[in-house]
Amino acid sequence: MSLFVxxxxxxxxxxxxxxxxxxxxxLIWRATRILNFAQGALATxxxxxxxxxxxxxxxxxxxxxxxxxxxLVVGALTERVFIRPLYGKPExxxxxxxxxxxxxxxxxxxxxxxxxxxxxxxxxxxYGVDIFNDHLDFSRxxxxxxxxxxxxxxxxxxLFRWTSLGLKMRAGAFAPEVARLLGVRVGRILTVGWAxxxxxxxxxxxxxxxxxxxxxxxxxxxxVYGLVAAVLGGLDSPVGALVGGVVTGLGISYVxxxxxxxxxxxxxxxxxxxxxxxxxxxxxxxxxxxxx
Amino acid sequence: MSVHASSRTTRLPxxxxxxxxxxxxxxxxxxxxxxxxxxxxxxxxAFDNTELAEIGWYAIAIAGLSVxxxxxxxxxxxHGAFVAVGAYAAxxxxxxxxxxxxxxxxVGVAVAAVLGALVGLPATRLRGPYLAAVTLALALAxxxxxxKFSSLFNGDEGIIVNPATPPHSVPPERWLAWITLFSxxxxxxxxxxxxxxxxxxxxxxxxxxxxAAAASGLHPARLRVLAFxxxxxxxxxxxxxxxxxxxxxxxxxxxxxxxxxxxxxxVIGGSGTLGGAWWGALALVYVPEWSMSLSGHFNFSSGISAxxxxxxxxxxxxxxxxxxxxxxxxxxxxxxxxxWGWPGHRRAVATGSTPLPAAISSPHSSTTSTTEGNIP
Numbered sequence: 001m002s003l004f005v006x007x008x009x010x011x012x013x014x015x016x017x018x019x020x021x022x023x024x025x026x027l028i029w030r031a032t033r034i035l036n037f038a039q040g041a042l043a044t045x046x047x048x049x050x051x052x053x054x055x056x057x058x059x060x061x062x063x064x065x066x067x068x069x070x071x072l073v074v075g076a077l078t079e080r081v082f083i084r085p086l087y088g089k090p091e092x093x094x095x096x097x098x099x100x101x102x103x104x105x106x107x108x109x110x111x112x113x114x115x116x117x118x119x120x121x122x123x124x125x126x127y128g129v130d131i132f133n134d135h136l137d138f139s140r141x142x143x144x145x146x147x148x149x150x151x152x153x154x155x156x157x158x159l160f161r162w163t164s165l166g167l168k169m170r171a172g173a174f175a176p177e178v179a180r181l182l183g184v185r186v187g188r189i190l191t192v193g194w195a196x197x198x199x200x201x202x203x204x205x206x207x208x209x210x211x212x213x214x215x216x217x218x219x220x221x222x223x224v225y226g227l228v229a230a231v232l233g234g235l236d237s238p239v240g241a242l243v244g245g246v247v248t249g250l251g252i253s254y255v256x257x258x259x260x261x262x263x264x265x266x267x268x269x270x271x272x273x274x275x276x277x278x279x280x281x282x283x284x285x286x287x288x289x290x291x292x
Numbered sequence: 293m294s295v296h297a298s299s300r301t302t303r304l305p306x307x308x309x310x311x312x313x314x315x316x317x318x319x320x321x322x323x324x325x326x327x328x329x330x331x332x333x334x335x336x337x338a339f340d341n342t343e344l345a346e347i348g349w350y351a352i353a354i355a356g357l358s359v360x361x362x363x364x365x366x367x368x369x370x371h372g373a374f375v376a377v378g379a380y381a382a383x384x385x386x387x388x389x390x391x392x393x394x395x396x397x398x399v400g401v402a403v404a405a406v407l408g409a410l411v412g413l414p415a416t417r418l419r420g421p422y423l424a425a426v427t428l429a430l431a432l433a434x435x436x437x438x439x440k441f442s443s444l445f446n447g448d449e450g451i452i453v454n455p456a457t458p459p460h461s462v463p464p465e466r467w468l469a470w471i472t473l474f475s476x477x478x479x480x481x482x483x484x485x486x487x488x489x490x491x492x493x494x495x496x497x498x499x500x501x502x503x504a505a506a507a508s509g510l511h512p513a514r515l516r517v518l519a520f521x522x523x524x525x526x527x528x529x530x531x532x533x534x535x536x537x538x539x540x541x542x543x544x545x546x547x548x549x550x551x552x553x554x555x556x557x558x559v560i561g562g563s564g565t566l567g568g569a570w571w572g573a574l575a576l577v578y579v580p581e582w583s584m585s586l587s588g589h590f591n592f593s594s595g596i597s598a599x600x601x602x603x604x605x606x607x608x609x610x611x612x613x614x615x616x617x618x619x620x621x622x623x624x625x626x627x628x629x630x631x632w633g634w635p636g637h638r639r640a641v642a643t644g645s646t647p648l649p650a651a652i653s654s655p656h657s658s659t660t661s662t663t664e665g666n667i668p
Contacts, residue, residue, distance in 0.1 A: 035421045037369075085614055091420055092367060096559050097613045099369070099552055104606025107599035114595050216599075220548060224432050231425045262439040269429040273414050276426065280417040 006137040007257040008250065013142045014225075015249020016149040017208050021226025022233060022241035023156065024200035029235045031173045031193040034083065034094045038101035040223030042078065042198050043205030044216060045105055046070040048113050050206050051120055051214060060123040067206045068199050075198025079191045110216040120209035145207045152203055153242060156196070169193055221265065225252065228272045234282025244283065247271075314488040315481075322477045329477075333469045341465040342537070343577055348472030349533040350573035352479045354557045355566050356526025359483060361555075362564025363492065364519035365499030366415060367424045370431030372550035374524040377434070378404040378531025383451040383541035384444075393456055393471070397532035401525045408524020412517035431551045438543045450542020453535045472533045479526060480566050486522065487566075495519055556605050560612055562619025571620040579604055 021039060028036045050067035054060065082101060086094045124140040160166035171179040172189040180186050208222055229248040233240025248268065255267030275283065310317045333341055357371045378400035385396030411430065415423050438445035445451065458467030486492055497505040498512045506512055535541050557572030580601040587597030616623045 029421070035424060082610060089617065092361065092563070093613050093617055095367065095420075095424065096555065097610050099555060100606045100609030100613070102606075103549075103552060103556075103602045104610065107602035107606065110599040111596045111603070115598060221432060224428055227425045228429060231422055235421060260440060262436045265429070265433040265436045266440070269426070269433040272426055272429050276418060276422055277414045280422065281419075282422075 003257060007253045009136070009138040009142065010257075011250035011253030012246060013138075013145050013249070014208075014211070014253060015229075015246035016146055016242075017204050017211075017222065017245075018225045018229040018248050019242045019245025020149050020152060020200050020204035020207070021222060022230035022245050023153070023238055024197040024204070025226060025230040026233070026235060026238055026241045027156075027193055027197040027200065029230070031169070031190055032083070032087070032094075033091070034086075034098070035227075036194075036197070037095065037098040037223070038078065038105060039098075039198070039201045039226070040219030041102040041105035041109075042071070042074050043201035043222075044219045045109055046074060046198075046202035047120070047205035047209050047214060047218075048109055051118070051209070052113070054121070060121075064123075064206055067202050071199040071202025072195040074202075075195040076191050078198065079194035083194070084187075084190075106216045113216070115216055117213035117215045120206075120214045122210045126210060141210060148203060148207065152200060153238075156200075156238065159196075165192070224265075225249075225268055228268050231272060232275050232282055234279075234284040237282075237284040240282060240284030315485055318481045318484040322481045326474070326477050329473050330470075333466050333473070338463060338465040341463075341469040344469040345465075345472040345533075345537050346577050347570075347573045348469070348476040349530045349537060350554075350557060350576050351476045351569045352472075352533065353527050353530035353554050354561065354572045354576075355479060355483055355569035356523040356530065357554050357558050358561075358563055358565065358569055359487070359495075359526070360519055360523035361558065363487060363499065364495045364516065364523075366516060366519065367420055368427045368523070368551075369424050369555065370427035370429070370434075370551050371523075371527055371554045372546050372548070373427075373430045373434040374404045374408055374527035375531040375534060375550065375554075376546035377407050377524075378528025379535045379541045379545070380438070380445060380451070380531075381528070382532035383453050383535040386453050386535065387451050393536075397475075397529065400532035400535075401528040404528020404531065405521045405525035408527075409517055409521040411524070412520025415520060416513040416516045428548075428551075431548050435543045435546055435548075448543060450540050450544070451535075453539050453541060455539060456536055468537060472537065475529060475533060479529060480569075483522075483526070484566055491515070491518065553605070556609050558619075559609055560619055562621030562623075565619070565621040567624075568619050568621035575608070579608070 021043070024039050025036060028034055028039075046067045049070045050063040053063040053066055078101065082097055083094060086097060122141050122144070124144050126139045126141045128137040128139050158166075160170060168179070168184045169189050169192065171182070171184055172186045173193075176186045179189075204222065204226070205219060209218065212218055212222075225248055226245070229244035230241055231244070232247060233242070233244030248271065251271045252264045252268055256264040259267070310320065329344070333344060336344070353371065353375055356374075357368060360366050360368050360371075380400075381403040382396040382400030385391065385399050386393075389396070411426070415426065418426060438450070439447050442448075455464055456467060456471060458464050462470075487495075494505070494510050494515050495518075497508070497510060498515050502512045534545070538545065553576055557576045558568070559572075560575045561568030561570065561572030583601040583604050584597070586592075587600050592600065612619060618626075
């Protein structure tokens with residue numbers, strides 16, 4: 001099939017993975033106004049947990065579920081231990097702490113599992129399928145990636161819109177004081193928010209590991225692209241995260257395919273600067289007055 | 293021990309009174325520090341002199357970042373990019389032309405300053421997290437450019453830079469230490485005066501309250517670009533000196549990790565302070581060394597010892613942010629003002645202006661963190 005179609009499909013696969021990372025960033029940003037740079041490192045940790053289960057020849061699905069569960073636990077712990085003391089501090093402080101956490105977690109992962117690249121075999125074939133007597137660079141695994149991110153997004157939608165926990169989370173982010181007066185345990189809600197966000201990152205980790213090689217800093221570029229996606233979407237909008245993710249994925253895929261893979265990072269930077277020059281708060285943000 | 297309200301004079305414990313004139317005071321301090329450092333370069337080994345040179349260029353880079361992030365309140369997670377640009381520009385000049393050392397280094401500074409101003413232009417409209425994302429993307433991108441234009445930059449191999457030729461009888465390591473430390477002291481004097489000038493005051497005013505500053509006739513956008521350019525120029529100088537120090541300029545030296553290291557150095561030393569830049573530089577040079585000898589001492593496995601220094605940096609950053617967010621310099625200042633009544637002048641905790649609208653504690657947070665409640 002033509003290069004363009006292959007690049008498009010490839011871009012969408014990567015794009016939804018960036019969208020999952022972006023969703024995690026957006027969830028945390030909405031609830032706590034913190035940009036979590038440790039998101040990628042935490043996802044690397046959960047992915048290594050999955051791979052060490054696979055090494056013990058445990059079923060892929062069990063390892064997959066374990067990674068997501070580990071994401072919940074690690075996210076909740078991070079919020080409780082590292083982030084909670086920083087609420088109300090200058091906005092640079094949690095940014096710096098999350099960067100400290102990034103290099104700490106990556107070096108702990110490197111110390112435990114070694115720094116060498118390694119493979120991660122998924123349950124599905126990564127070989128492209130043949131359709132209409134033509135080879136398409138789109139595998140069953142790619143379909144699985146799309147499906148699982150879609151399920152994640154739908155689950156989040158259901159959670160936030162139709163459950164009482166979701167209502168409490170929206171209330172906690174929207175007006176913490178009022179929510180607390182009405183009996184919402186805002187502190188706990190924030191912990192749950194971080195847990196869910198890290199789960200989204202953990203999903204991105206296990207999905208991207210078969211595509212790139214697994215290594216302690218595997219998620220560094222993925223985090224940056226996820227951040228680009230979240231920022232393009234406008235940090236406050238989960239829908240924006242999905243759209244931003246796909247736009248970023250497509251953009252990077254085209255740049256990499258037509259200009260060479262070394263231009264991917266440059267392309268991401270240019271895309272980001274170009275969009276933000278026109279809309280400084282992302283595509284899906286509403287202009288709003290800053291408080292004086 | 294009496295704690296008096298501080299006078300306008302900067303006093304050190306008891307005896308010494310420093311002059312009021314900022315330029316005179318900064319020059320005096322620099323000359324004293326220069327004398328001590330000169331003595332140090334004579335009394336330590338060649339290897340230690342190389343490390344002194346490393347401390348010099350780190351201190352310059354951190355000081356530049358500190359001006360941007362600490363004083364102007366703009367977060368840069370990609371300062372390594374400006375160091376890289378300065379190093380490549382200076383390195384290419386040194387490779388192709390036979391000029392006095394100051395020319396290629398000045399070119400590096402100029403190129404970095406231009407790039408800084410260019411990045412600063414869109415940055416004027418961007419708030420904290422958006423700016424952080426742009427600078428982070430930039431740091432990632434700059435590493436890949438040499439590979440794309442490998443005929444000019446020699447790709448992954450990098451450019452070989454010949455060491456500076458010392459006047460005879462001076463060992464090259466000591467000469468290198470002199471060059472970087474002298475540059476560092478000059479940078480500190482220039483930056484100290486810049487921060488005490490009307491530009492410095494204006495930057496702090498814009499950081500603390502942009503609207504009030506604009507209403508007072510300042511131009512926040514211009515000042516932000518200025519801060520970016522000054523900070524990038526400083527990083528470019530660090531880059532040129534890095535090229536001399538390392539002898540090779542290749543993409544490997546400018547990974548994302550360099551930017552994170554500079555941020556770590558700034559935080560450890562105390563952001564927004566020039567003294568803090570030196571503490572940060574010391575930490576960046578000696579923490580890896582100590583962690584190496586530590587893991588040698590305890591016979592850690594290679595996996596642990598390879599990762600120990602980053603783990604230590606991670607822990608240090610987190611611990612300092614939790615316990616003493618104004619870093620070593622801020623801690624020293626508060627200690628000094630407790631013990632000897634030093635003026636606790638200038639805000640040492642010079643992080644970004646807007647506090648987080650604490651979801652936990654602040655009653656006003658809903659005004660800034662308005663989100664549409666019906667979005668999943």
